[in-house]
Amino acid sequence: MTLEPLLGAPLAVQIHVTAVTPAALLGAYILLRPKGTPLHRLLGRIWMALMVVTAVSSFFIHELDLFYGFSPIHLLSIATLFGSWNAIAAARRGDIRLHKRIVAGLYFGGIVLAGLFTFVPGRIMHAVVFTGAEWTAALAAAAIGSILVAIVLRRRRGRLVAR
Structure with missing residues (x-):
């Protein structure tokens, strides 16, 4: 693992990673x-x-230039902004069931699913995680996998929804 690819990346990428990493945890x-x-x-x-x-910050990242500097991932960013607004609005009006569904969708779609695509060869995060000591990549994968398994198991037992 090395931070060199990230430190050499554009400022928008650095801001994006600096925000999404603590958001994931x-x-x-x-x-x-x-x-x-x-x-x-x-x-x-x-x-x-x-x-x-x-x-x-993703709107300032144009690595995958498919349409005037934008890519389908930017549709996810638009959905995240609308979802954030709607999750807050639902919680404020007491619609906790809708709030939970939106937030779970934001987490699993916006962080987990989109995050997995950042580890595709050729992307900056692939170079960050899979360069150098391979045991750190295995440790990171094990930690992420463990968190996801814990979330799924708690959800199946009803704790995630019931609280």
Whole structure:
């Protein structure tokens, strides 16, 4: 693992990674913890801000230039901005079921699924994670896999939805 490709990347990419990395970790933590508490609301606000920064910064990243500097991934950024707005609106009006569905979609679609595509060969994060000591890549993959398995298991037992 080496940070050199990231440190040499455009500022927009650095901002994007700086926002999405804590959003991925914080989002997993929030999904696994009790809901509705003051801590949940505080961390949720921080997470939502990180997601908005992640989405906005992506509009300045043009590595995959398919249509005037933009690519299909930018549609996900638009969906993230609308989803963030709608998740907040749903929580404020007390529609917690809709809030949960939107936030889960933002996490699994916007972070997990989109994040997996960043590790495709030729992308910056592939060079960051898979260059140098290969054991760090294996450790990162194991940690991410463990978090996802924990989320799925808790969700199946009803804890993630019930709280």
